[in-house]
Every structure is written in structure tokens, then in C-alpha cells.
Amino acid sequence: MSRAFVFPGQGAQTIGMGRALAEGWSAARAVFDEVDEALGEKLSTLIWEGELEELTLTRNAQPALMATSIAALRALEAEGFDLVGTADFLAGHSLGEYSALCAAQSLSLADTARLLRIRGEAMQEAVPVGLGAMAALLGLDFQAASEVAHEAAQGEVCQAANDNDPGQVVVSGHRGAVERAVEIAKARGAKRALMLPVSAPFHCALMQPAAARMAEALAAVVIRDPLVPVVANVSAEAVRDSSKVQDLLVAQVTGSVRWRESVLWMESAGVTEFWEVGAGKALSGMIRRIAREAVTKPVGTPADIEALKA
Known part of the structure; x- marks a missing residue:
């Protein structure tokens, strides 16, 4: 049996996340302190x-979710689940890729926290509030959603930003173009198409200013070869070489999150079990819709860790 650890992205945040981990394991508490x-x-x-509302601000949510994931990992390791011996691959959804790289010791915890604070601020500041938007298209595959986005653009930016699972694609871009995409998607047979309550149009060309800031920030930190291969969002395949990490993370800011393809790649590499490390269970739901035979297990609370031990 092959196993992957996956790390959640923005939207999974809740008040109180990780507190029980910090109270239960000193190694988890140390993560939040650092x-x-x-x-x-x-x-x-x-x-x-x-x-x-304050936690959900991009500048806060990104480092907070990473800290919770790494705290869960430290609690897991304290119970004898060594990362290298337990996981064959790591992957994360959007900011979760940073959590995965931190888990693999490709990035230090302190650097990861500071990078995500910069990333959150840069993504928020890249586009004036109200100019951009995102929408979820349910019941259309990535190809169909890409065609909808292309038709809706009409000289503006509209891209398929998140390929989450076979029936859920998120489009991103100028507000008017995304609103057109919602109407076109409904006409094309989408089960639902709805605007998302987000503060910026992530993972599209409008994020280019943020990509430039991340290139500068990443150039200033030490990046090591990951201890466990990390499946990158923009390539949907495993990265083992530190020299590729910076370019992939910069490309991720404006590129599509190829989550469906990433899960399929891991399945083709023999992964049969996915442990979702951190807050929430959103990735587990997506994974079960992508790889129907896969087993998913949450790793976000002391009860989850006890269940894994048992």
C-alpha cells in the first residue's frame, strides 16, 4: 500500500483549529510559537x-492553515508516524503546497510562515477590491469549463483556475467576465454555477504582480530537496529537486491548480490511501470523487490521531 499526505488550502479555516493539538503535544505547540x-x-x-472574518483575510488564513497542518504533522510524528516511513508522496491545494514543502523540510517553518504572509498580502493587493471575482462551475469538467471561460473573456481575463474534481471547476478573472461565465455555464448544462465569496481572483493572469513579488521572496530563502516527493499544483507530478521548487511556486500564483490531475497522478503511482493533514475534510471529498477506490483519513484532531494509532 502506498500513502500520500495532502494539505488543505484556503477555505478550511475555523476559529479554534489546532488548539487541541497544541494542548495535547508540546511539538505541536512549538509550531504555533515558532x-x-x-x-x-x-x-x-x-x-x-x-x-x-479576520482569520479569513488572505494574509492571516494562509500562514494559519499551514501552521495547523504542520502542528498536526508534529503530533503525528510524536506518536511514531515518521514522515519518510509513512508517506510516499505529499501534495497540497494552492497554499497547501507550501505546507507540503515545509513538511518535507524543503522550506523551514519560519520561512514558510513569512512567505505565506507575503503571498497572502501580494495576492490581495494585486487586484483592486471589486475588480476581480471567482465562480464555481458544478457539473462541468475542466475542458468544458475552460471553453466557458474562453467564451466569457471577451477581451478580459477569465481562466479555469482550480480543477478540483471531475464535476467542480473554479473560474477566475475580471468580475464582468466571471459573471458572464456563470450564465454561459448554466446554458451549457452546469448543475450549478455560483459566484464565490472571495476577496481576489486567485490563480489567473491578474495575479501577475503577486507572482513577481513571490519570485523575489522565494529567491531570498533556502530551498532544499524535499525528504518526500511533493506533487506540484501546476505540473501535476512529483518534484524531488529543490532547483525546480521556486519556479513552480511562482507559476502557481497565476496558473491553474491541477488538483484532479495531481490525485490521478498519485493514484497511477500506486497511492491507495490519502491522509488529509490539517483543518477540514474538503480535500478528502474531492479525492473520493476523483479516485473512487481510494481510502481517505483525516489528521486534524487528537481523536483523528488516536484513530490512526488504533
Whole structure:
């Protein structure tokens, strides 16, 4: 049996996430302490006691979700689940790719926290509020959604941004173009097409200013070969060489998240079990729709870790 650890992206955040892990394992608590120190603020207080609206801000949600994932991983390791011995591949959805690289020790925890703070701010600032939008097209595959986006663009930006599973694709771009995509998708037979409550149009060409900032930020940190191969969002195949990581992370800012293809790649490489490390269970739902024979297991609470031990 081959196993992959997968790390969630934005949208999985909840107030209180990771607190029970920090209370149960000193190694998990140390993760939140180190992230607080790296950012020069008490992000952990916001995560555990703050307002969801503030936690959901991109600049906060990205490092917070990564910290929760790495805390869960440290708790898992404290119970004898060694990363190299337990996982054959790692992957993450959008910001989750940074969590995966941190888990693989390709990026240090402090650097990952600071990079995600920069990434969150850069993505938020790349497009004036209200100019961009994203929409979920349900019941259309990636090819059909790409055709809808192309037709809707009409000289503006509209791209298929997230290929989440066989029946869920997210498009991103200028608000007017995305609104046109919703109507075109409905006419093309989409089960549902709805605008998403996001603050910026992620993973499309409008994010180019953010990509430039991430290229600069990534050039300033040490990137090592990952201890476990990491399946990259934009290539949908495993990366083992540190020299490729920077370019893939920069391309990810404006490129499509090829999650469906990433899961299929891991399945073709023999993965039969996926452990979702961190907050929520959204990736597990997607994975079961992509690889129907796959087993998924959550790793986000002390109860989850006890269940794995049992």
C-alpha cells in the first residue's frame, strides 16, 4: 500500500483549529510559537480566540492553515508516524503546497510562515477590491469549463483556475467576465454555477504582480530537496529537486491548480490511501470523487490521531 499526505488550502479555516493539538503535544505547540515569532505577532491568539472574518483575510488564513497542518504533522510524528516511513508522496491545494514543502523540510517553518504572509498580502493587493471575482462551475469538467471561460473573456481575463474534481471547476478573472461565465455555464448544462465569496481572483493572469513579488521572496530563502516527493499544483507530478521548487511556486500564483490531475497522478503511482493533514475534510471529498477506490483519513484532531494509532 502506498500513502500520500495532502494539505488543505484556503477555505478550511475555523476559529479554534489546532488548539487541541497544541494542548495535547508540546511539538505541536512549538509550531504555533515558532510561527508567532516568525511573523512578529500572536497569530495563534487570532486562530484560537479571534473573529472568523479576520482569520479569513488572505494574509492571516494562509500562514494559519499551514501552521495547523504542520502542528498536526508534529503530533503525528510524536506518536511514531515518521514522515519518510509513512508517506510516499505529499501534495497540497494552492497554499497547501507550501505546507507540503515545509513538511518535507524543503522550506523551514519560519520561512514558510513569512512567505505565506507575503503571498497572502501580494495576492490581495494585486487586484483592486471589486475588480476581480471567482465562480464555481458544478457539473462541468475542466475542458468544458475552460471553453466557458474562453467564451466569457471577451477581451478580459477569465481562466479555469482550480480543477478540483471531475464535476467542480473554479473560474477566475475580471468580475464582468466571471459573471458572464456563470450564465454561459448554466446554458451549457452546469448543475450549478455560483459566484464565490472571495476577496481576489486567485490563480489567473491578474495575479501577475503577486507572482513577481513571490519570485523575489522565494529567491531570498533556502530551498532544499524535499525528504518526500511533493506533487506540484501546476505540473501535476512529483518534484524531488529543490532547483525546480521556486519556479513552480511562482507559476502557481497565476496558473491553474491541477488538483484532479495531481490525485490521478498519485493514484497511477500506486497511492491507495490519502491522509488529509490539517483543518477540514474538503480535500478528502474531492479525492473520493476523483479516485473512487481510494481510502481517505483525516489528521486534524487528537481523536483523528488516536484513530490512526488504533
